[in-house]
Amino acid sequence: MPKAQHKKRPSASSSSPYNKPGGANANPSSGQSNAIFKMNTDLGQHVLKNPGVAQAIVDKADLKQSDTVLEVGPGSGNLTVKILEKAKKCIAIELDPRMAAEVTKRVQGTTLGRRLDVILGDVIKTDPLPYFDVCISNTPYQISSPLVFKLLATMPSPRVCILMFQREFALRLFAKPGDKLYSRLSVNAQMWAKIDHIMKVGKNNFKPPPAVESSVVRLVPKNPRPNISYEEWDGLLRICFVRKNKILRANFLGTTSIMNALEANYRTWCAQNDVPLEDGPADDSTPMTDVENTTANDDEAEEEWDGFMDVDGDDDDLPEFFKQQQQQQAAIKASRGAGRKRRGKVAELVREKIRSVLEDKTQLADKRARMCDEGDFLKLLYHFNLEGIHFR
Incomplete structure (x- = not known):
């Protein structure tokens, strides 16, 4: 009588949820070959993988040891770690529970971990925002406009905001009257803050690469703030720019x-x-x-x-x-x-x-x-x- 054939028990490595898609025969050149899990690009998940760019962004914020930093969309924590090395505390607001767990695990058990506070939720719906001195963000492009307006309306105003945006959106922020991209966003942003362009960031600096080029801008809210009502000012602009x-x-x-x-x-x-x-x-x-x-x-x-x-x-x-x-x-x-x-x-x-x-x-x-x-x-x-x- 022939022996019964027994299926091989899958090894621990092959059954891991963090395995590459397709198992051992997966194509190493595929976009997911080194990914911990599949990125949700619908949520704007394009992780900044270039450490040089991440370091340059943090350096431009000119952080102090007493600063509390708000980071929107920390992802896997490439920016977060560099922020924690210079600031007193980092408050990271993340919509995806997987990413929140990943950035927490990255600094867990280290001295940096005690200075990280992860909030799970939507930053646009978080009201009020916790107190912070500086905002640094590789911003999900879908929330670029509402995030800018939310930061401009925050009281007390942050000292500086270093934000990554889609290139065209960044150009709209500092467009002048008569420019094609001049809009309500341009007037509002320039009314409440001084805006500078810091650097261009190519799409290959992200994983997975987005379909557009990016730019980093610096927003320095005016101090003292203009002595007008933000709601009143924005209401007028909404009518003018309809x-x-x-x-x-x-x-x-x-x-x-x-x-x-x-x-x-x-x-x-x-x-x-x-x-x-x-x-x-x-x-x-x-x-x-x-x-x-x-x-x-x-x-x-x-x-x-x-x-x-x-x-x-x-x-x-x-x-x-x-x-x-x-x-x-x-x-x-x-x-x-x-x-x-x-x-x-x-x-x-x-x-x-x-x-x-x-x-x-x-x-x-x-x-x-x-x-x-x-x-x-x-x-x-x-x-x-x-x-x-x-x-x-």
């Missing part, structure tokens, strides 16, 4: 949703400051406004349509084609008018205040947001606030 290539008059007066929001804010301000309001419908001479949101070009489109196919003379002399066009035009006007209501007195008052600020007091009505500098936006905010118009 369409940065449109003139400011169109962004404000040509958008019903914005006018409704500013009217509601004005009513609140009046109630808080005991300012009497004459409410109710306006007189019959007041023009009508759409109930639904309109685009910035609605009024311009209506003016153009009103002049379309106008022909002098008696209707009986018109060709049949022109008569049909005029009938269609009248039907469209009627359908538009059915969804309209007359503006109230408060709405008219707010509209006149906004028009006065844009046209008379700042002369910025015909200027585009992408061409306005910090001084222009400060002038707008100052005069709007004088009129009781607020943006939060």
Whole structure:
């Protein structure tokens, strides 16, 4: 009788969860050949593998022995270890439990381990952030913008932030008026911080390599902070940059949703400051406004349509084609008018205040947001606030 064949028991090394994909026959040239586990690129996990770049980033922070450092997305800890060698404490916020365990294990049982505090969670949803003096981050690119705004709004402000971003995003941070990448982010960041470009970092310095090049920037929050409300300032910029290539008059007066929001804010301000309001419908001479949101070009489109196919003379002399066009035009006007209501007195008052600020007091009505500098936006905010118009 032949012997029964017994399956070989897998060795301890082959059953390890940290083995290479594919076992002993895995291709050593594959991207996962040396990985502890597969990186989740959906979470922006691109580990900085070049120790020289990591050291340069930490050196640019000019850390003191008394500093507490916030690190966003420590990954496997290549930056974390270099931070702990110079700072008093490092608070690392990590979304992936595997990475949090990996960076903890890396310094466990060493003198550095006692100075590391790992927080498992989303830094954007962590409110408030723990106190820190310096922020150093190989930032997951998906949260670049919200992270910058969160750091700029942090009180007390950090001394310096050394942040790695996608190259295009970094260029947006220090873009100037008229530049293609100039945006609300540019104005906000430069209002609250001094921004410098430190170095370019090629994609091959990461594992796995990202699809884009990267840059490291230094944000130094202004001290003292500008004496304006962050929420108020950001609210104004949101309106101005909703369409940065449109003139400011169109962004404000040509958008019903914005006018409704500013009217509601004005009513609140009046109630808080005991300012009497004459409410109710306006007189019959007041023009009508759409109930639904309109685009910035609605009024311009209506003016153009009103002049379309106008022909002098008696209707009986018109060709049949022109008569049909005029009938269609009248039907469209009627359908538009059915969804309209007359503006109230408060709405008219707010509209006149906004028009006065844009046209008379700042002369910025015909200027585009992408061409306005910090001084222009400060002038707008100052005069709007004088009129009781607020943006939060």
